[in-house]
Amino acid sequence: MQLIMQLEIVLNNSNQECLQQNDTLSSIPDQSFALKDCPPCTYCNARRFQYEPPGLCCSSGQVVLVSNEMPSLLKQLFCEKDEVSRHFQACVRRYNNTFAFTSLGIHNYDKQLSRRNKGIYTFKVQGQMYHFINDLVPGDQPPKNLQLYFYDTDHEVENRIKGAERMNASVVENLIDVLGSNPYSQFFRNLKDISSLDDCNILIRSNASLDQRVYNMPTSSQVAATWVDEQDGSGQNNHDIRVFAKTGQSHSVKYNYGCYDPLQYPLLFPYGESGWHEGISKVPKSYQNNYSVCQGILQHRGFSSIQALLNKENENFVSQSKQNTVSCREYYAYSFQIRPNDQSMLLHSGRLFQQFIVDTYIKIEHGALPNQKKRMCTEGEDQENDNAPFKRIKKA
Known part of the structure; x- marks a missing residue:
């Protein structure tokens, strides 16, 4: 009798689960839902989506950033479907790291999701991402990053593909030609003419001080300078990065420096375009408001x-x-928009764009931390002030 009752209980539970599953399946719509077409932004002509908050793309015309046309050869590698281009698109992060002036430090990087031969490619990290600059003199290690631009340039292609799997020498040669107009590349290549780098150090500007609303193609003299030990560097800005010949330590690039993006992503910013930094002015609206x-x-x-x-x-x-200045979120919200006849090709950079988006998201969150801490401290002080009368009553 007891066994029969247990079987009835099990059957009732299974029936209830089946009913719940049927209810869940019945709630799934049998027709696809498509977002309605929305008119583009009247200020920046960005494509807008349904339910998108107004002003997301350009803060209602207050944010304006100029973009440069990507070199034709690099555009072909990013967009074409021939064998060489498909190879470049699959290994684009490796090619970018080969030409990057800074090294990338990632905390808790998920390598399984980023495998090219296993599922959908996904770039996922947990924690912070760091950009480091190495010394000018390689020391006991083979040259890497910025050192590859002026050390043993007669064998530059071999040095760049050494130890790297699946890299194409002809693609590397083409990228060397493409980055010939990059101001950072021009500056570091000129270091090979210096007889002794042990007596020199370089100064990398935190930002090129350009008005990005109208122009964003800095020259080599605007992004970096060379110093010798006899000079005191009195013209140095406290926010600039000073790299010495040989210290055995890496130099960190802060997230709010304009050189943060072009030093790490030369294939996304082939002309050395400055990224976001504090002090980029918005378009004044004085002509609209009295x-x-x-x-x-x-x-x-x-x-x-x-x-x-x-x-x-x-x-x-x-x-x-x-x-009156563009915030980090506003800057990249403008840059990541879909616009007709966009010549920058940033949205077509594939797997490298995924890495750049994650890096940008961490940058925005990192910049919001001081405000969150300040708000928490203020709320704590307000709560303490609200509880002050009760403390006095308790003491009395």
Whole structure:
């Protein structure tokens, strides 16, 4: 009798599971859902999708960035379907790392998902991504990254494909020609004419100080400079990167430097175009809004001292400055849009674009951490102030 009751319970449970599965299957739509067509952005002509928030692409015309046309040979390698191009597209990350001026450090990189012969290619990391610059003198190790541009250039092709699987020598030769107009490549290649690098060090500018709204093709003199030990480097900016001949240590490139992207992704920025950095101006909207000069002036009433008034004015000035500059998110939201007749070909770079997107996402999240910490501290102080009367009552 007890066995029969247990069997009935099992059958009832199985019937309930079947009913739940049937309900789940019935809720699946039998017709595909297509997003409705939306008119393009009236400011930047970017393609818009249904449910996309307004102003995502260019902040309603406040963000404008110039783009350069990709070299024809590089465009062919990224887009064509011949055997050589397909090989390049499958190994594009390896080719980019071969010509990168910085080395890439990845925390907890999932190699299984990025295998070319196993499932869908996926670039996945957990944690941070770092960009490092090596010393000028290789030391006991074979030359790599920026050192390959001026060490043993007579055998440059052999040095670049040494130890790398499936790399095509003819593709490497073509990429050397393509990057001949890259300002970083031009600068580092000139170092081979220096008799002794042990007495020199180089200064890489954190950004080329170009107005990216109208022009973004820096020259070699705008991206780096050479120093000797006798010079004090008085013209050096604190944010610039100084690379010495031989220290045995790598130099980190900060995420908010304009040279962060072109040093690591020369195949995406073949002309050395600067990436995002602090201080890129938005397009002013003064011609749209009638703003009164007296509108931003604070009244002295309500402040206990002159210093409190000055602190508040400085706070308003910093806030207004941030509102007038392009944030990291706004910069790349503009760059990743689909626009007709886009000549940059950034969206066609395949697996290298996947890596660049992940790198960019980590950069945006890293830049948001200070604001989150500041907000948490402020909320903690407010909560402590709210609990202060209860503490006094408890003490009484």
